[in-house]
Amino acid sequence: MRAQIHAIRDRFKEVDVRPGGIADFTLGPAEEVAAEALADPRWSLYSLDVAREEAVFVELPPGADLAEAPFVGVMQFRSAVRAAVAPLAALETLASLAGPQSPPVLVYSMGRCGSTLLNAMLNASGALWSLSEPWAVDMILLGQAQLGRARAVALLRAAAAVLARPPAARRGQRLAMKFRASTLFSAPSLEEAFPGADNVFLYREAIGWAKSRQRLRGIIFRQIGAQPTGSAPVGAQPGGSPNYFRILGGGADVSRLARIFGFDLDSATDAEVLAASWAAFLEGLDAMRMAGMKAFALRYDDLMRDRQALARLFAHLRAPPPSEAALEAILSADSQAGTSIARDAFAEALSAAQIEDMLRTLARHPVYGAPDARLAEAP
16 A cells, blocks of 8 residues: 655645645645555644545654644644655554554533643643544544445544554653544444543533634634624525534534524524524533443533542543642643634624523523533533
């Protein structure tokens, strides 16, 4: 099996945190090598192109540690020295060269709830090497209909084994992966791929979450040169309903909740999308727990302030918690600094009227009608 290695002449991404691929780079001529050459730890799995049956790797400079990145793909994109393309089938060959792997830690969330902070805490424990939002996992899950469930599960296992390349200087060798919010709704495939994984779900009270999601919406639309149209319904927003739901609601499936709340998806307001999306994430964890997944649920305010809750979380993960000094340093910093969605990025805020509209909508949910609803911590 062969791979093509290219020098990178230039690079461009419209939105740095959006999953990318080989098109992110302007490439030099190809050098053909055996795919096994990509087992060298300098090469890092960047993304997959399911339609083309290709895996994309980037070569990182010496000493690069992806666990230090707020988002793995952003660091890979910015730091890549060379790029390589190999057949998708090469992933399983490379995974076999990596040897046996311990069951990973898998971090799910509703997004905008401290998951990047938790990723930094996992890395500070000394027992884990935690990667934030590896794009290869996203591409496998997005391509699952084309791949089929069995092949997608096999590729998830292979991708994790290939991703698990911590620098030799790192003490923590057990892989953890923190996912994008929408990954919760693909958790059955990850459960099948990693039956012994330790699972975590992060969430946040509804108003704080909605304000943060609205802020993210503004940042992303500004980057792509589109302008949300004020109080217009979802169907009239840039990209139409599917794109807008993904950006504002975090990729939650709100079709069932739209019927419960009594609104049409295309005519929904921002407040209705936010209410339905927040409830959909909590329902999503309920569904996974009912199916047998054991997940430790931690709320954002407990992550930030409750050291006993953190101690219980790390006990669940069978890993030592970070030192108090490390926790203080992590909590006092902007965990997304250096990316386009850092704290200092300007964005439009939710209005008081929109918050009231969201709360009125949410109140009609039969289980999660209260914005400060709490989940059972342990499964």
